Amino acid sequence: IISFYEILSLQNIDTNTVPGGIYEKQTVPWVEILANMAIPLLSLGILVWVFMRATKSSGGLFSIGKSKARLFAKNDQNKIGFADVAGADEVKGELVEVVDFLKNPEKYRKLGARIPRGVLLIGPSGVGKTLLARATAGEADVPFYSVAGSEFIEMIVGVGSSRVRDLFAIAKANAPSLIFIDEIDAIGRHRGKSMAVSNDEREQTLNQILVEMDGFDSRTNVIVIGATNRPELLDSALIRPGRFDRHIKLDLPDIKEREEILKIHMKGKPFSDEVSLEKIARQTVGFSGADIENMLNEAAILAARKEAKFIEPKDLTEAST
Ligand code: ADP
Numbered sequence: 001i002i003s004f005y006e007i008l009s010l011q012n013i014d015t016n017t018v019p020g021g022i023y024e025k026q027t028v029p030w031v032e033i034l035a036n037m038a039i040p041l042l043s044l045g046i047l048v049w050v051f052m053r054a055t056k057s058s059g060g061l062f063s064i065g066k067s068k069a070r071l072f073a074k075n076d077q078n079k080i081g082f083a084d085v086a087g088a089d090e091v092k093g094e095l096v097e098v099v100d101f102l103k104n105p106e107k108y109r110k111l112g113a114r115i116p117r118g119v120l121l122i123g124p125s126g127v128g129k130t131l132l133a134r135a136t137a138g139e140a141d142v143p144f145y146s147v148a149g150s151e152f153i154e155m156i157v158g159v160g161s162s163r164v165r166d167l168f169a170i171a172k173a174n175a176p177s178l179i180f181i182d183e184i185d186a187i188g189r190h191r192g193k194s195m196a197v198s199n200d201e202r203e204q205t206l207n208q209i210l211v212e213m214d215g216f217d218s219r220t221n222v223i224v225i226g227a228t229n230r231p232e233l234l235d236s237a238l239i240r241p242g243r244f245d246r247h248i249k250l251d252l253p254d255i256k257e258r259e260e261i262l263k264i265h266m267k268g269k270p271f272s273d274e275v276s277l278e279k280i281a282r283q284t285v286g287f288s289g290a291d292i293e294n295m296l297n298e299a300a301i302l303a304a305r306k307e308a309k310f311i312e313p314k315d316l317t318e319a320s321t
Helices: 004-010 030-056 089-103 105-110 129-140 159-173 199-214 255-266 277-283 289-305 313-320
Strands: 070-072 118-122 144-148 177-182 222-228 244-249
Touching: 089 105, 089 118, 089 129, 089 222, 089 244, 118 129, 129 144, 129 177, 129 222, 144 159, 159 177, 159 199, 159 222, 255 277, 255 289, 277 313, 289 313
Parallel strands: 118 222, 118 244, 144 177, 177 222
Antiparallel strands: 070 144
16 A cells, blocks of 8 residues: 555655645644543533532531431430420420330330320420420430431432431430421421422431331330421321320410529529519510520620620610510
């Protein structure tokens, strides 16, 4: 075989004099290949970077499905009991039973009773639902796992249910124990009524909670307390017998209870003699426990700003408006 150039030279044609020119075949154009690969490589890099960032907040790629529950261990220094919750005597009365289930399960088992698995605390925000749940665990002296419903839901489908599985596995391993799920309506809404994008994810998460609760046998000594301020939104599957079948309602504190809440949170703060407990209690109609605590804190800040030694009635008035 003879090459094209050889044919030309046999015919005495000088390649340099041909109009337009004839160039020798170029060697492999590395630069071009690299340039072509740059764009896909760059986009891959960006994708990996975005993914790493997205998973970083939840502790890396491999812990994304792990539960994010906060644990208040058994012998926690900050353990609280019913004495730290003012008022709400009826609610405490019902929760005393839960404490007894956790402490003496045998008593109920011997009589063939099924220990309740789920308790629903219903009431506006700030009335002390979290506080009461923590106090219940404190009274029973069991570990307390606290998590908010919204924490289960991530952009990635399947994460929520895997977190639920993880949480229940930990709680069961440390039984007797208590799981608290705040804002349970974030997961337990009526199915198919929301426009949210993460509908599938929510449903899977809810199903996993139901599966876990149904899977408790008579030996499992784990009680789940859920909190919500919108019980009418909850899926009926969630409140069926054997699941969250005990409902306890909490209301905003009345004047007597507000006085007691004030007493608890006024401890450790210096008030002038003119401050009247009764008067503040009367002035704070419609305040929740959290509002009262917040008001006292604001008043203390106002007084500190004025370099005062005591908190005066007008600081309280100012703080409550
Ligand atoms: P919820 O879970 O119902 O929104 P929390 O339990 O988080 O309310 O309450 C918030 C804060 O309000 C508590 O940490 C506590 O300081 C205060 N508080 C609410 N209710 C009471 C109460 N009955 N007695 C004492 N403090 C209360």
